[in-house]
Amino acid sequence: MVDDSLDPELRRRGRGACSNVVGRFERLDRRFEEDGWDRAPEERVLRTELSREVPRRIISYNRSPDLPFDRSINPYRGCEHGCVYCFARPSHAYLGLSPGLDFETKLVARPGAAEALVQELRARRYEVAPIAIGTNTDPYQPIEAGERVMRACLEVLAGCDHPVAIVTKGTLIERDIDLLAPMAAKGLCRVGISVTTLDADLSRRMEPRAPGPKRRLEIIRRLSEAGIPVRVMAAPMVPGLSDHELEAILREGRAAGATSASWIMLRLPREVSPLFQEWLQSHAPGRAARVMGRVREMHGGKEYDANWGQRMRGTGPYAEMVAARFRNAIRRLGLDARQPALRCDLFRPPERAGDQLDLF
Template sequence: MFHFWAMSQDTFDPDIRRAGRAACSNAESRFERLAMRYEDDGWARDEAPVTLRTELRQERARRIITYNSSPDLPFDRSINPYRGCEHGCIYCFARPTHAYLGLSPGLDFETRLIARPNAPELLARELHAPAYRVAPIAIGTNTDPYQPIESTQRVMRNCLKVLRDFNHPVAIVTKGTLIERDLDILAPMADRGLVRVGVSVTSLDPAVSRRMEPRVPSPARRLETIRRLSDAGVPVRIMTSPLIPGLTDHELESLLAAGAGAGAQAASWIMLRLPRDVSPLFQEWLQAHFPDRAARVMGHVRAMHGGRDYDAQWGRRMRGSGPYAEMIAARFKVAARRHGLDRRQPALRCDLFTPPARAGDQLALF
């Protein structure tokens, strides 16, 4: 059964402690007809401040594989074990998806999470379907499958077991070091050419990283994850995504050098994307943490998107356009070649896909 929360408040009590949270506000979903706001009635003045805690609900999903036809994505199907993400990255382009649940893309996205415990069961059922045609499944392209709640929910691990049993190819994107727990599954899959991983490192500055992505492991710890995956034989690329113009883009060469030093085999980059609710949340965060750079950052962003905060057109939404975007692309190309990261990861194998026999299945004659 799926449980909804009550409507999100426009703002929380200002005395609530938001330690480890990036969003500065909690505006209603854009689909809500009514708005609520906090009003101090004067009665709680002497009470100790309350810390904003993470809440978890469960959803019994009806389907788990999502298909897309986007020409600028290298995959046509994906899985999302969780809705919302405790990592709390302020720039996360998945934040607007919380609005479809009647929740805020702001603090709700970071604190009101939804697990999908029947995902492995649904995945096995959908892979068994006679009409299913194998192609790599992407996981982590929306919310992180290795966010902190995975340590207890284990939805991602159980999905990996299904993919392993079917010999199904999978591409994983994460910032979470919890992926190391699953090396007992990933390493044998990598030996068969069935898995590759992208680890996102957005800045080498721990202070900047902590403000942008408050519950993500430190940059140094993520680089260690790249090393451990690589040492286990898992193909891994460093993802310098997103690059934030005027804030983190000056680190591009250093990020690639650090990734190569940790054992990454390839690299990729995406420019900051600010769709829908993400733009006001990001700008509010900029003013709170980097007011001296806010105008410059947003000036570069708008210059790359035709004067707008975001251009959703295919072919431009990931990289932007214009001189600044071209300069970043050129810098990436040069630095990637210098560090041996200018190569594609090996194609994942689809020829090994074999649905395992189920109780009651007719056995093969030969």
């Protein structure tokens, strides 16, 4: 099977993964075979491809006891930000695609998501609770500018006063302040902005198409000025590479207007581990052994432990030390105040043409 994305001469500028290994469900391997046709340098560029699917359902439910939500929406599959550490990469294997370069170059938009959302919110058995968006792939990645799937879903939620919690690193969220600010005023929304590092060079190499650190702090500032509660997320902390920045990230987030904070340790489930180790050997070979040594130390000698309550923080002395640093920092910065729960009492099912209007 010929796969141009495996071409060693292909220019991968602006991409996070270094390879495009097959997903765990595939029976056949892939390798590059030169076909004898010389290609000009400008043709040897790995470009983004976009396909579309119309979902029948858009709300996904989970019962994970270590997650603060039980339902979420994913407007897109795959993410062009290309963060090499992204724990969502293995989900691309379910599409018959690679969690490597395919994840950040072969994207799937979900037009019709808003219409599916309306139907689900109107269901008689639906019980309102906050919907999380951005917990898998970023709803404000670059293709949202043209596709506007996230915008359409947000319009539905705003129209029926449904609570929502959003996680992103994308600047496009600023476009939707006109919807988010009124929702925040009613206690219906909050936003988390993830800041992995304040080192612009490290950010460019580790999350190549995501906004840089300074720009993300500006997102926090603009949302906060609009009255939208923002949480600065020091996530993921990469041991031996970015973990020393934890306090600085929290401090800068607080200065930008964040009112709460959280942190997550680097997670390397399934295909993410070999992809990340490959990236380390390419971009930080001198630190690779130290980074992976710390990772294994926090997971009982393994590269990942999926047990609830441990998968996002790890265990052992090192993980406990980082957790203590976080607690001390948020207490010192005033980021430890408990945030009020999002309101669910204002929700009303979305209206549709032909509905009888309320008389009172």
